[in-house]
Amino acid sequence: DWTPDSFVETSIAALKEKLGDDKVVLGLSGGVDSSVAAVLLHHAIGKNLHCIFVDNGLLRKDEYQSVLDSYQHMGLNIKGVDAKQRFYDALAGLTDPEKKRKAIGRVFIEVFDDEAHRVEDVKWLGQGTIYPDVIESVSVKGPSATIKSHHNVGGLPDFMKLKVVEPLNTLFKDEVRRVGKALGIDPNILGRHPFPGPGLAIRILGEVTPQKVAILQEADAIYINNLRSAGVYDKVWQAGSIFLPVQSVGVMGDERTYENVICLRAVESLDGMTADWCHLPYDLLAKISNEIINNVKGINRVVYDISSKPPATIEWE
């Protein structure tokens, strides 16, 4: 019978056997899958697992530092790389969603490849691929599409020539969470909502600038913290805020304002393929809206997205 504990025991033994004294490099995203894969590999090979966590400047507020801290706390051999400016430079002037995704994918590959080269004599690339990623190549927006388009222009980066080890590729998402729990991973990491690889860049419609990222991070933190304190966060499949490229008139004291709009999104879903918008309580929405408008400079209006997928998508880009 499959149990998380038996899975952990047999995989650690199998990974030890397969990897011996080889070194493995693995990119952590802060998400559930890469975290569980890393901890499993860490149990099998310890310091020979070299984790890389890239700050692309597109994560949620304070997320880079808090995730890095909790990985270090778990004893992982991890290197944090501040690449914010490289991502912002690559995004400057881009407005097309697919061009933005490609730019982010390209810079990620460059940064990761540089870091992987620093790990002497590395033999393997560890990945948090899970079973649904294996059976269907997720979505055309996914990282594999980015890697293919990169491949067409410049050939494979060196880390992609490594042998691949994917300890979770037989598991479904709920099983990954159970394995993570059996491994003692921080419940805050295991219960985290899905978050897209291109991060806040696809929640800022149009051109991404560091200023817009900062505004969105503030608004989004107010939103997510309120979902948590209202006990709603764990009941929602995914929630996030979107920075709309629209200005509207408002009034603050005696002053007329002309500022941007934040849209709040929360959906229920089983797998992200279809989704219904969540009927969040009006008093909660009211509290969040007031807090955002009163505290986030540059925002004078908040709206709530009441579209389901299909025909809308979860993300706006």
Ligand code: XMP
């Ligand atoms: P959509 O917007 O297509 O999103 O309804 C479905 C799920 O996929 C996530 N998503 C992405 N994840 N890279 C990712 O890693 C992407 O480019 C990307 N686009 C969408 C989205 O957050 C949702 O969970």
